[in-house]
Amino acid sequence: MAETNIFQELIAHCKEYGYIFQSSEVYDGLAAVYDYGQNGAQLKKNIRDYWWKSMTQLNENIVGIDAAIFMHPTVWKASGHVDNFSDPMIDNKDSNKRYRVDHLIEAFAEGLAEKDGTNPNGEALLANMDALLAKDDFAGLKALIENNKMTCAVSKTSNWTDVRQFNLMFSTEFGAVADKEGDNIVYLRPETAQGIFVNFLNVQKTGRMKIPFGIAQTGKAFRNEIVARQFIFRMRDFEQMEMQFFVRPGTQKQWYEHWRDERKKWHESIGIPAEKLRFHDHAKLAHYADAALDIEFEFPFGWKELEGIHSRTDFDLSQHALYSKKKIQYFDNDLNEEGKPYGNYTPFVVETSVGLDRLFLTIMSLAYKEEKWTKEDGTEDSRVVLKIPAKIAPTKLAILPLLKKDGLPEIAKELMNECKGDFMCFYEEKDAIGKRYRRMDAVGTPFCVTIDHQTKEDDTVTIRYRDDMRQERIAISDVRKLVLEKIS
Ligand code: ATP
Secondary structure, X not given: OOHHHHHHHHHHXXXXXXXEEEOOHHHOOOOOOEXXXXXXXXXXXXXXXXXXXXXXXXXXXXXXXXXXXXXXXXXXXXXXXXXHOEEEEEEEOOOOOEEEHHHHHHHHHHOOOOOXXXXXXXXXXXXXXXXXXXXXXXXXHHHHHHHOOOOOOOOOOOOEOOOEEEEOOOEEEXXXXXXXXOOOEEEEOOOOHHHXXXXXXXXXXXXXXXXXXXXXXXXXXXXXXXXXXXXXXXXXXXXXXXXXXXXOOOOHHHHHHHHHHHHHHHHHXXXXXXXXXXXXXXXXOOOOOOEXXXXXXXXXXXXXXXXXXXXXXXXXXXXXXXXXXXXXXXXXXXXXXXXXXXXXXXXXXXXXXXXXXXXXXXXXXXXXXXXXXXXXXXXXXXXXXXXXXXXXXXXXXXXXXXXXXXXXXXXXXXXXXXXXXOOOEEXXXXXXXXXXXXXXXXXXXXXXXXXXXXXXXXXXEEEEEOOXXXXXXXXXXXXXXXXXXXXX
16 A cells, blocks of 8 residues: 555544644644554653653653743843744745745655656755755745745646745733733744753753753643644644753764764664664754764655754753843863863753654654555454564553453453553453454553463463463463563
8 A cells, every 4th residue: 555545544543542632623733733542642651751761760860840831032032042043934926835946846856756666866856945944045046946846736737925934932911911022922832942051050960961961841832833733643733752861062063973873773662664864964053963874664655854953052041041131051160171170151052852742743654554464264364563662562462351251350350450551452342352452452452361261270361462362361460460571
C-alpha cells in the first residue's frame, strides 16, 4: 500500500483506538489542534517520562524545572521573538489562501520528480530557495515562485502578493481590563527554552550547580502556524522537551557534537532504527546560533525535522541581562591553563529541543503494521498491530479469563491486583479469545495472559507475545516478574 494511504490508515487507527481525537470534534474541530485519548495520553506520558528520566536521572549534572506558560512580555523582546519569530508568507490574490513560502516551493519541487525517481530539477530549486532564504531575499523568492509558474492549489492561478513576514506568536491580554497602550499583552510561549534562561541563576544558585550543567523542561508551546498540516506533525498547540546545557565559552563546539550524538543514540534506544534517522545541517542559522542541525526522521511523508540541536552562544543570557539590567553570569573557580580561575563569564548554551508530539507520531508510524499470512490450513489471515516498544506501550499486560465462569475471573482479578501497582494492566472477559487478542494487537498491548481451566489445576497460564503471536505456558507466579523484565 502507498505510504500516503498507510498514513491515512494510521490517522484513522489513532482515532478508533483512543489515541488521538481532533480537538472540539463535535463542533467540526479546530484546525491543527488535537486531543490525546485514553491510550494516547498514556503513551505520551510514557515517552515524556522516558525522556525526563534519561535527562534528569541518568545525567547527574542535569536538573528539571517546570516554568509557567505565561512570561513577562519583555522576555520575548529580549529573546528576539517579537522581531524575528516569523516566517516568510505569500498570499494568492484570487483565493486569499496564504502559504509559507518554503512549503509552497518544497511541494512544487517534490512534484518535479522524474520517472527514474531522481529529482535534479527539484533539488536545484530547493538549493536556490535555501540561498534566497539565507539572504532574506523576499523579491528573489517571489521571482522564483513566479518564474516557475507555481500555482495556488485552490484558485490554480499564479496571482501572488509580495512575500511578507508573519509573526507566529499568539498573544492575549493579562488581567480583566484591556489596556489601550497594549501594556497588558502577554504571549503564549512559542518555546519552553526561555523559561529555562530566566531561571538560570535561580537554579544554578539553589542547586549549587557547577558548569557544565543542564536544565531540562517539558511543556506546552504555541505557534500560530499558517500552514498546519500532516496531522500532529505541525500543530498550533504542542509540547516540547528541551534541555539547555550551559558550558564554558569556547567549549560549545565539543558539547554541540556531544549532544548531537547522544540525542541520536537516545532516539535509537527508544526503538527508532538508525537508518530512519539522519542529521541535516541548517543552511540559514537563527539569529542566536553559531551552529545548528536537525535530527530528521523518515516520516511516511518524507524526511522531516524531529529534533533541533542548537549551539545558542551566550545570546539568550546576555539579552536577558541587557533587558533586565541584572547581572546574569557565572563565577568559575576552576583553574585555566595559566593556573588562574576562569572567573566571571556568561555561559554558552547548547540546546536539545524535541517535539513530544512529533516523537509520538514517529513511534506510531513505525509501530503501525498491517500483516497478512497464510495459515497451516491454507486460508488467509490478517491483523492490524501496533508494535509499540514494550517499555513505552500504554498498557503492558492484558489479563483475559477464557470464560466468565468457573472461578476463572476470580483468578484473573487476583493476578490483576498483584500486577497493577507495577504497570498498566487491562482486564477483559467479553468475546472469544481470538477476538480479544486482535483488539490487544490493534491497541498495542505487548503481552496477553489467558487464564483457563488448566490454571486451576497447575497454576499455569498462557502468555501471548504481540509481536510474533507466540504463545507459551508459564507459572502464574512468574507473570509479574516476566513483564517487569521485558519493560525495564
Ligand atoms: P519546523 O522547521 O518544522 O517549523 P522549527 O525548526 O521551527 O520546526 P524548533 O523551533 O527548532 O522547530 O522547535 C524544536 C522542536 O519542536 C522541533 O524539532 C519539533 O519537533 C517541535 N515543533 C516545532 N514546531 C512544532 C509544531 N508546530 N508542531 C509540533 N511540533 C513542533
